[in-house]
Amino acid sequence: MTEQPLKPESGDTGFTLSGVLVAAQFLTTMPPLLKRPFTSRELGQAVAFFPVVGLLLGVVLVGVNLLLAMLFPTAVRAALLLVTWVLLTGVLHLDGFLDACDGLFGGFTPEKRLEIMRDERVGAFALAGGVLLLLVQFTALTAVPHLNLALLLAPTLGRWAMTLAIAGFPYARPSGLGRTMKDEAGLAEVLLATAVSLIVAVMAGGMWGLGAMGLVALLVWLGSRFVLRRIPGLTGDIYGALCVLSETAVLLLLVISGKF
8 A cells, every 4th residue: 555644633533525535546546636645534434435436446347348348349348347447446456466465475474474565576476366366357257247237346345345354354564554544444434335335235236246245254254364374464465455356256256146
């Protein structure tokens, strides 16, 4: 996660529009609308709106898909959608996944693993993990029976996964954006994020959408428990990794849904 200076607390404890804007600026490549440092409270509020940003990302992807469908066959369209998906997020979550692969599997001590995750260089585990992840996502996009619904559901639940991970598990480092989000996000943020995700899941996928939520929650729990056996807490890279893994799991589940 990119470091952002913090302003002093404003004393506000409710949800505000700034929380949405902070979430959008933090998770996407949208032009900054808040041209000032974020307060710690705004960073905490932003966690509640992560699924909203995911839904907006999904809406953009659906629009792109409708345009591409007029020009390209399924495989080409899936590839271009995947490129758009990655670029709209500034490669933030994919980069976290790559760093997590190198750090979690490339070090022999917790301290060394954290050090590797800070290293910008790409190692063998990151290269293999990134290629395999994108391959699975691409093939899933070509096979999912209701692509537009998948494009709405996967980004939303992927960012819900981040909310669950931030609020539900310890953070590894004593300072940084992830530390601030962890300290400021609580039950209210989780409930709002879950309510948004639940509405999208039911409307986009019905029972399969609810199943996708259950799958993502299980993945976050299992993934976080695995991480905690390797390092003393989660990091921004781990949040990104859980996001893309959750998106991939949702796509695969929706591929299976076409068999029933």
